[in-house]
Amino acid sequence: MAATDRVLLHVPEPRAAAPRTRTFSRPRPARARRQAEATKRRYRESSEAPPAKRRSEASCLPAKKTAGKETQGTFQGKAPKTFSPKKSSAGGSDRNQERKPGIKTSSLFKNNPEIPELHRPVVKQVQEKVFTSDAFHELDLHPHLISTINSVLKMSSMTSVQKQSIPVLLEGRDALVRSQTGSGKTLAYCIPVVQSLQAMESKIQRADGPYALILVPTRELALQSFETVQKLLKPFTWIVPGVLMGGEKRKSEKARIRKGINILISTPGRLVDHIKSTKNIHFSRIRWLILDEADRILDLGFEKDITVILNAINAECQGRQNVLLSATLTEGVARLADISLHNPVSISVPDESHDRSDPKSRVVLEASAPRTGSELDSFAIPAGLDQHVTVVPSKLRLVSLAAFILQKCKFERDQKMVVFFSSCELVEFHYNLFLQTLLGGSGAPAQGRLPSASTQFGFLRLHGDMEQEERTAVFQEFSRSKAGVLLCTDVAARGLDLPQVTWIVQYNAPASPAEYIHRIGRTARIGCRGSSLLILAPSEAEYVNSLASHKINISEIKMEDILSVLTKDDCFKRSRRGNQKSHAVGPQEIRERATVLQTVFEDYVHSSERRVSGAKKALQSFIRAYATYPRELKHIFHVRLLHLGHVAKSFGLRDAPKNLSALSVKKKKANLKRPDLQRRTQSRHRLAEILRSEYSSGMETSVAKVKKQSECAGPGSQRPASAVGKKQAQKPHGGTARLPRKYL
Numbered sequence: 001m002a003a004t005d006r007v008l009l010h011v012p013e014p015r016a017a018a019p020r021t022r023t024f025s026r027p028r029p030a031r032a033r034r035q036a037e038a039t040k041r042r043y044r045e046s047s048e049a050p051p052a053k054r055r056s057e058a059s060c061l062p063a064k065k066t067a068g069k070e071t072q073g074t075f076q077g078k079a080p081k082t083f084s085p086k087k088s089s090a091g092g093s094d095r096n097q098e099r100k101p102g103i104k105t106s107s108l109f110k111n112n113p114e115i116p117e118l119h120r121p122v123v124k125q126v127q128e129k130v131f132t133s134d135a136f137h138e139l140d141l142h143p144h145l146i147s148t149i150n151s152v153l154k155m156s157s158m159t160s161v162q163k164q165s166i167p168v169l170l171e172g173r174d175a176l177v178r179s180q181t182g183s184g185k186t187l188a189y190c191i192p193v194v195q196s197l198q199a200m201e202s203k204i205q206r207a208d209g210p211y212a213l214i215l216v217p218t219r220e221l222a223l224q225s226f227e228t229v230q231k232l233l234k235p236f237t238w239i240v241p242g243v244l245m246g247g248e249k250r251k252s253e254k255a256r257i258r259k260g261i262n263i264l265i266s267t268p269g270r271l272v273d274h275i276k277s278t279k280n281i282h283f284s285r286i287r288w289l290i291l292d293e294a295d296r297i298l299d300l301g302f303e304k305d306i307t308v309i310l311n312a313i314n315a316e317c318q319g320r321q322n323v324l325l326s327a328t329l330t331e332g333v334a335r336l337a338d339i340s341l342h343n344p345v346s347i348s349v350p351d352e353s354h355d356r357s358d359p360k361s362r363v364v365l366e367a368s369a370p371r372t373g374s375e376l377d378s379f380a381i382p383a384g385l386d387q388h389v390t391v392v393p394s395k396l397r398l399v400s401l402a403a404f405i406l407q408k409c410k411f412e413r414d415q416k417m418v419v420f421f422s423s424c425e426l427v428e429f430h431y432n433l434f435l436q437t438l439l440g441g442s443g444a445p446a447q448g449r450l451p452s453a454s455t456q457f458g459f460l461r462l463h464g465d466m467e468q469e470e471r472t473a474v475f476q477e478f479s480r481s482k483a484g485v486l487l488c489t490d491v492a493a494r495g496l497d498l499p500q501v502t503w504i505v506q507y508n509a510p511a512s513p514a515e516y517i518h519r520i521g522r523t524a525r526i527g528c529r530g531s532s533l534l535i536l537a538p539s540e541a542e543y544v545n546s547l548a549s550h551k552i553n554i555s556e557i558k559m560e561d562i563l564s565v566l567t568k569d570d571c572f573k574r575s576r577r578g579n580q581k582s583h584a585v586g587p588q589e590i591r592e593r594a595t596v597l598q599t600v601f602e603d604y605v606h607s608s609e610r611r612v613s614g615a616k617k618a619l620q621s622f623i624r625a626y627a628t629y630p631r632e633l634k635h636i637f638h639v640r641l642l643h644l645g646h647v648a649k650s651f652g653l654r655d656a657p658k659n660l661s662a663l664s665v666k667k668k669k670a671n672l673k674r675p676d677l678q679r680r681t682q683s684r685h686r687l688a689e690i691l692r693s694e695y696s697s698g699m700e701t702s703v704a705k706v707k708k709q710s711e712c713a714g715p716g717s718q719r720p721a722s723a724v725g726k727k728q729a730q731k732p733h734g735g736t737a738r739l740p741r742k743y744l
């Protein structure tokens with residue numbers, strides 16, 4: 001055997017008494033090797049998880065041995081585990097590499113499934129023009145309102161959606177407003193509301209209570225909309241805005257309601273709490289009902305709440321103006337709205353790529369005009385948004401994400417990134433892991449603070465399982481910061497206007513094109529540029545076609561290109577013994593460095609029982625969230641397609657936890673016994689609970705219980721609004737609540 005084949009590496013373990021050396025290079029007899037390869041192939045082909053135990057592959061100590069004092073993983077001085085001389089049997093990353101004898105690969109690059117070629121159908125994306133040349137002063141608005149827009153908001157010309165919506169809403173019409181993310185929809189409804197209320201003949205009194213009710217899906221969005229309304233009301237001090245969003249003591253919110261709020265902004269859950277428990281809340285003077293992110297608000301999780309709210313409003317007042325807005329008003333929502341709104345106007349910014357003479361590209365469509373499904377389900381994407389996808393085998397997901405973060409935030413200046421995960425546990429796990437490893441431990445900034453120096457970057461996290469105070473602080477901190485990484489769930493996907501975000505990363509794919517649009521829409525706002533990256537496993541590559549069917553165009557970045565950033569910093573270099581030469585920068589060197597990084601993660605996770613259990617919990621949460629993808633995507637995202645051992649590696653675990661495998665097997669058996677319908681109802685019920693916990697009002701104690709039992713927002717919670725009709729029929733909450741037919 002060639003000397004280079006016998007690689008003995010010293011693996012420094014925190015508490016190991018003596019250096020541990022292991023040899024994996026002994027050539028196995030050819031037959032045994034063929035058998036092993038055949039077994040692995042069988043597992044790959046059947047998509048089943050191989051036995052959890054993979055000692056021959058994982059040159060690691062069991063968690064127990066390394067457990068003890070929690071140690072910090074750092075790059076310097078860490079060596080990867082033993083590199084096996086065995087040739088990689090598969091893996092897209094291996095494809096272009098010459099199979100030279102003596103090449104050293106680590107288990108990270110072995111037995112991965114082929115990375116499929118992405119055959120992306122080229123589609124023409126829907127494009128909207130953001131700005132118009134028309135100024136606000138051309139509108140028939142109060143001069144003080146115009147000067148506030150100009151001097152306080154520092155805006156002079158209208159965006160397309162504002163130009164079209166404001167006059168229509170000032171005429172008193174109901175409207176459905178759809179325009180791309182970051183195109184100024186908030187002002188499109190706030191300006192008409194303020195204009196109409198300040199112009200009322202009998203001057204509004206605070207004690208009159210709400211004249212306008214604005215419902216939004218998340219607390220951060222409520223706060224953001226409140227701040228916009230507050231600015232517009234500067235010259236009209238007699239009109240009082242207020243926000244109900246949880247996190248505040250119920251008593252003080254009640255007191256504010258008692259004193260009077262004229263423009264009330266709330267999340268549905270919080271408002272329902274007050275309808276049920278606050279005597280002084282009245283809706284007799286409501287003139288405006290705005291549903292921002294209407295497709296989300298009318299979605300499964302809020303159905304019951306919306307019913308309670310609308311019943312309460314309808315009981316006291318009739319004849320108000322209703323406005324529904326979203327970047328993704330789907331056919332389902334539009335149909336529902338068509339039968340519910342009073343002679344509504346459907347406003348959508350014309351597709352710039354359409355022929356102007358085409359009648360379909362009319363600026364304002366009357367609600368009665370025929371609309372095709374594709375017209376409503378193909379969403380506009382900001383012109384300045386470059387979308388990318390990378391296909392990464394499960395084992396390499398974690399290092400690829402880390403390398404991408406480092407590439408953008410460590411080696412480039414002023415990069416601000418948002419990374420979406422499918423559950424709170426995933427956010428927590430990655431936040432702690434990256435904070436302790438990528439920032440080098442001692443240099444890590446205090447939690448919730450980004451370092452100010454441009455050479456450094458920091459991590460923040462946002463999800464529904466955090467205390468409201470901390471959520472608000474993080475939201476404001478990230479809004480103000482110039483650089484850094486926000487790890488979050490979909491609680492940050494809708495409506496948030498976080499300035500200067502340069503990259504959106506989707507570590508877990510969203511379950512609908514609408515949610516994809518909203519996530520990437522946190523960048524490239526109001527005519528700016530931005531980029532997005534979707535990370536998919538090889539078995540998920542078909543998702544790109546699913547996006548293409550909604551006119552979403554996405555280009556590929558190769559995993560190798562992402563990992564190559566590790567060659568920029570020698571802290572990822574494998575420490576070598578004696579006079580072993582390091583490789584020239586090439587595929588092998590990149591693999592070695594990726595392995596160093598993975599080793600840092602694994603050492604961190606395995607440095608204490610608590611961390612191992614945290615990683616297992618995160619893995620379990622990932623699997624649960626994975627199981628909630630909607631039926632139409634199950635052929636792409638199915639738990640059965642996951643290779644547990646490989647996925648475990650992306651949580652820094654050296655083996656697939658046994659109890660998890662047992663859990664999934666049990667689940668599979670149980671599923672076989674259950675009739676289809678029952679299974680569907682149960683999963684819908686669970687989805688509702690998950691969604692409600694993520695967007696909860698912050699008051700109910702039952703929500704806390706749900707949170708403990710389930711992750712906060714699985715991708716399946718992002719159900720397309722087109723399912724609204726079906727959902728009503730199935731009553732997923734098991735209650736009797738139904739949206740009244742004439743509910744708005």
Ligand SMILES: Nc1ncnc2c1ncn2[C@@H]1O[C@H](COP(=O)(O)OP(=O)(O)OP(=O)(O)O)[C@@H](O)[C@H]1O
Nearest residue numbers: 155157158159181182183184185186327495497526
């Ligand atoms: N006329 C304008 N001129 C300049 N900037 C504007 C104008 N109107 C809005 N903006 C700014 O554009 C940004 C995006 O606006 P807004 O949040 O209302 O977008 P949106 O369409 O509601 O996005 P989303 O669909 O993501 O909720 C905000 O920072 C807002 O202040």
